[in-house]
Amino acid sequence: MGKTITKEEFSLAKVDAVINKYVGKPGGLLSILEEVQNLNKHKYLPEEVLAYISKKTAIPLSRIYSVVTFYAFFNLKPQGEHSIIICRGTACHTRRSKELLEFIKKMLGIKEEESQEGEKVFLTTADKKFTIKTVACFGQCALAPVVEIDGVIYSHMTENKLKELVSRIARRGKAK
Ligand code: FES
Structure with missing residues (x-):
């Protein structure tokens, strides 16, 4: 070592x-x-x-x-152990992705003033458990709103579904 x-x-x-x-x-x-x-x-x-x-x-x-x-996949700042990526493209936006973003920020206790880095949203919780990011489009607009959690794409996301998945990760370390 x-x-x-x-x-x-x-x-x-x-x-x-x-x-x-x-x-x-x-x-x-x-x-x-x-x-x-x-x-x-x-x-x-x-x-x-x-x-x-x-x-x-x-x-x-x-x-x-x-x-x-x-390259978007390189990070200069520490990432949370789990990543939540909310699509902010037009199709997802019209299906309330902004509300999903606000909802998850609130659920994880991230305050607005800590949340903006230039144009891109990039947020990590104080305990470094979760990082929330946004993406311009996942290319799966028919499934809007789309959210990716720890590399898995979830379609037709709702606040309840998001709450359930994230609560499960917080409890057990994984969504499934
Ligand atoms: S706009 Fe969200 S997947 Fe295309």
Whole structure:
């Protein structure tokens, strides 16, 4: 086990192993970033880790940042253990996705002033259990409103259904 470089327990030995696996290969940087992000249970890439990757791969930090900020699946902030993604596209909006978003924010005790980061909604509960995000469209508009919870798509979502799923995760760690 290597020493850690952040309090979130990134092991340098594990980061090194990922770098060695992909360095110099086509698409190597993307693979490195993706696997390193998954080394941490909060699924994010802290600044120190990006600087470390830059040093070890000799890829300029500015290039690494441009990749991380371009792709939606990279996170610069800690994610909750569970993710709830609410679709805010037109079809879902007309079927009350905004109300679903407000409902879940209230249910998880997230205050409005903590909730906005630029255009995108990105919220994590204080205990880092849940992260709520929004997406422009899941491409499943016929099933609106659509919500994704821990990678599973749920269609025709209602407040009651959402409450039930999230309560189950809070109790048992999973929705099913
Ligand atoms: S608008 Fe929500 S899935 Fe397309």
